[in-house]
Amino acid sequence: MSALPQDTPSTLLSIEHLSVRFGDTLAVDDVTLAIARGERVALVGESGSGKTVTALAVLRLLSDAAVTGSIRFDGDELATKSERAMRGLRGSDIAMIFQEPMSALNPLYTVGEQIAETIVLHDGVTKAQAYERAVELLDRTGIAEPRRRIGSYPHQLSGGQRQRVMIAMALACRPRLLLADEPTTALDVTIRAQIVDLLLELQREEAARRGMSVLLITHDLNLVRRFAQRVAVMERGRLVETGAIEQIFNAPQHPYTQRLIASRPERHVVPVLPIAPVLLEAKNVSVDFRTRLPGFAGWWKSGRFRAVSDANLSVRQGETLGIVGESGSGKSTLALAMLGLQRTAHGDVQFQGRSLGTYLGHEKLSLRSHLQVVFQDPFGSLSPRQTVERIVGEGLALHRPELDADERRKRIVAVLREVGLDRTVLQRYPHEFSGGQRQRIAIARTLVVEPRVIVLDEPTSALDVSIQQQVLRLLTDLQRKYNLGYVFISHDLEVIGAMAHRVAVMQNGAIVETGDVETIFSTPTHAYTRKLLQAALDGRIHQ
Structure with missing residues (x-):
């Protein structure tokens, strides 16, 4: 060396x-x-x-x-x-950009307050000067409308936007x-x-x-x-x-x-049967968020920000639908709406032909076992006070109450083994694992209740290239075994190319192009899709 x-x-x-x-x-x-x-x-x-x-x-x-x-x-x-x-x-x-921005940022303060605090403490400038510097840093890290975003709380930003805030904080004091x-x-x-x-x-x-x-x-x-x-x-x-x-x-x-x-992502996708039924479908779905108006009017009035506009998507049994687009384009918001976890302004989401809004009481609880999600930030989605056994087994206790303690533990151990972890992790806590290991725990928690559709929000973003291959192969094997439908959100177009049957491209809340992954990647029709593919190609050329 x-x-x-x-x-x-x-x-x-x-x-x-x-x-x-x-x-x-x-x-x-x-x-x-x-x-x-x-x-x-x-x-x-x-x-x-x-x-x-x-x-x-x-x-x-x-x-x-x-x-x-x-x-x-x-x-x-x-x-x-x-x-x-x-x-x-x-x-x-010495400054550090942490891997998981949601756990590193304080949820009780705006991102502008957190960046400005660092500048005030170390540079001794006024708060007004610190805020101007914070706006400049957000702008330089690629956040649109930095003067509006500076008043946002971490949970109001996408994962990519939160990461850019962390970079701005680290660079604040040079x-x-x-x-x-x-x-x-x-x-x-x-x-x-x-x-x-x-x-x-x-x-x-x-x-x-x-x-x-x-x-x-x-x-x-x-x-x-x-x-x-x-x-x-x-x-x-x-x-x-x-x-x-x-x-x-x-x-x-x-x-x-x-x-x-x-190590490179390898495509092992099994073709979808022509007769495969539609499991999950979004019809003309739009999602709005309330936003504070600038100035004094913001104290008693609010505006509306359309995060998703008239989206139409469907996922069939055994199919992977990839959703790509820049951070803040509405990918995760649309996915949450398709899970029934985000209220829609208009439109309808259906599971197996039935509107999610018609599920009530016990039926709604059963629906939750069929529609599962693996979140982008594994540390933020895992309870720090629960052991791995409790985290993975929580869904079983709720959706499979007929299982006794021994049967539940056997199922937990089997699922952990499927994602590359053994029974020695059962009594350990999330903070004892690396980011990639925590993501595998999150995947195991989802798989344990045997869902029909899984929304995968950047499931391999925290994984190194060799483990990424293993997880992608695991997801493909599970899809083949259980005929799962996946909604796969990713910034990595190589991963989408390896996993997806169809792909939808989102820009500013709208779906600008959709089709078979081979067609979209080889002959994109929209300028934004071509821009994404060119950026991915530039990265591979550097490799």
Whole structure:
């Protein structure tokens, strides 16, 4: 392995023989890595390999872990600094973009208040100046109408918009070291390209002034090739290979690195039978949200924002319908309306030919077992106070009350095994797992009640490429076995191409194009579809 000398004038961050242990579990094992001033380094590896734990150790945010080794920032040993000194470093000199924005953002404050607070604390400017800077940052990270969005709460934004808010917060004080933990996970291909270009632009600007470096933690190899100068590969807590971009991608030495680079979504879709019945259908569905009007009028009047406009979609038995579009285009809102979890302004949603509004009482409870959802943010959708057994078994207790405790546990263990987890996880809690492992738990919770239709909202966005392949193959096998209908929402067009039978393209709340996935991908008719496909192609070219 190649690495920079640990104590040269060019070194900004020096990690030597770092080990992190949680009880009996060794999460990081003897890692040594250096990052030079102005350098962009990518840390890649499977979920649970220790990437995020390494970054959190740099910030000293692992209060429940035993940490050994040395971490030096600009020559100063961080382990010996007081907590007060560390608080001064966090945000100003060392900033982090967290992987799960919904759990990192405070739900009680607007995004503008949270960004401005960071600027006021570290830059000492007035609140008015901080708000102007916050608007500028939101605009630069690609959020439309930043002056309106600055007054939004986290739950009022899409997953991609929340991620961009996190990036704006991290960049607010122009840090010298940016730890970016999956910064583009929730972003569509067009915004992902904008964010990568933005990070590159800002890093180069700040590198010239303060020597800003970036440690990028990601499973997106396209992003690594486009952004980083050097790559470090982790497997099971150990650093197995480091080197320049060209060296790692063109001539990887370690077998694990070779497997990562060779991983691609594979299409194993079974054709839908011509006689397959329609399971779920949306007819002329529109969804409105109330919004505060600007100025004093907002205190007693509200406007309306149309998030979905006259959408028509159907999902047949054994079919996967892919929905693609930029963040905020209405994909998740439409999916929630099709589940009956979001009130519609007009239109109708039907399950097996019957309007969802006609299901009442016990029938409505039964309907819930047939229509299930895997949410985009696995940490936000899993109760932090429940064990995995309770989380996965909760649906069984509600929808299968005839099962006794032993039968319920057997079913839980079987489903966990299907998603790649064993019975040893039953008594553990969500915070003990990586993002990808938590997503598998969320999928298991959905599968356990044997639904007819599953809405999959970015189900593989938190997974590395090798685990992504396994999960996609699992979903395909389950669809074949149970004739499931999937509504598959994804920013990753490669995943849609591997999974979907048909695809619908959404822009600004409207479906602009729909058809067979092969037809849409090969001969798109709408300009926006062509733009999405070109952005995805550009990413693959960089790979």
